[in-house]
Amino acid sequence: MDSLPRRQQEVLRATVRHYVDTVEPVGSQTLVRRFGLPASPATVRSAMGALEQRGLLTQPHTSAGRIPSQLGYRIYVDQLLPAPGSAALQLERELASIGLQWAALDDLLHHLARRLADLTGLLSLISRPQPPQPQLREIRLVPSHDRLLVFLVQGTTQSTSLNLRLPGEGEGNLAILERWINAQLRRSPDGTIAWTQLPAELGRSGALLRQALEHHGRLRIEELDGVVAAGLGGLLGQPEFSRTASLVPLVELVEHHPQLLLSPDPPELSCSSAGIWIGTEHPQAALGQCSVVQATYGVADGSCGHVALVGPMRMAYATAQAAVRSVAGILERLLS
DSSP: OOOOOOHHHHHHHHHHHHHHHOOOBBHHHHHHHOOOOSSSSHHHHHHHHHHHHHSSSEEESSSSOOOOOOHHHHHHHHHHHOOEEEEHHHHHHHTTTOOOSSSHHHHHHHHHHHHHHHHHSSSEEOOOOBBOOOOEEEEEEEEEEEEEEEEEEOOOSSEEEEEEEOSSHHHHHHHHHHHHHHHHHHEEEEEEEOOGGGGGGGGHHHHHHHHHHHHHHHHHHHOOOOOEEHHHHHTTGGGOOOOHHHHHHHHHHHHGGGGGOOOOSSTOOOTTEEEEEEESSOGGGGGTTTTEEEEEOOOSSSEEEEEEEEEEEOHHHHHHHHHHHHHHHHHHHOOO
């Protein structure tokens, strides 16, 4: 979206700030009175109407004031984010004095996660550093009696094998399937396979292999479950989560698969992944009413981890962003 006119920027910024502080819809008179906007209530009301037409503000009830929409938060984050508040600066000063006094990595991560949660009142998550996902370069299919051995070549010194039930097709089809997959991998810069282009005659064995590869990928992600969490109680205490039924998917995700909250594309645990995901921008449906603010830290051996805060869309984004970046920075300093 193009940059907003100055008046609409002021009104959107003030509306977000008011809603973050009060959880209440706001009208033009309140904005003028509270924030000292250099305009009359009628002018501010007109700007609010224009923002509503753009989809940046919404009215929860016909007679109520307005609140930010998901798109409104996105424009606020992208174009209007203020400097972080004093709490984030205090955390940064505190972290600067941390040395290598921690006997174990987990102790350090738990301490930092707790401090993040205490500072923000949100759910904090920190993953242990993990090596980058090796890229699949070649596949070898080797029939052995009633089994099919699948060798996944991920580099000159790294490979993985899978042991599957042999599909009821001739070895000739397996050789064709192997050549087709390897041709796909040679053409793909990121090691992906375009399964939708699979020839029809290879459908049965191809479907079996695709299912096995996807299951293998999910297992690897589940193995990378080294995530330290703190502050779930504070998150559930937010007004947006007062309905118990709506909390079940979120709590289950946090308890059983916390690593899936840490990246918009869970299989790609890359050190380049960082940012803010608002509402339905995140692929996990349980986070549809939440925002995730994330930063990434790398260590000397090429491994990387993630630091994140999860909260309602109504959050202090500048403070949250500064806080996760501070924690990521201290982890890089201590672990590199």
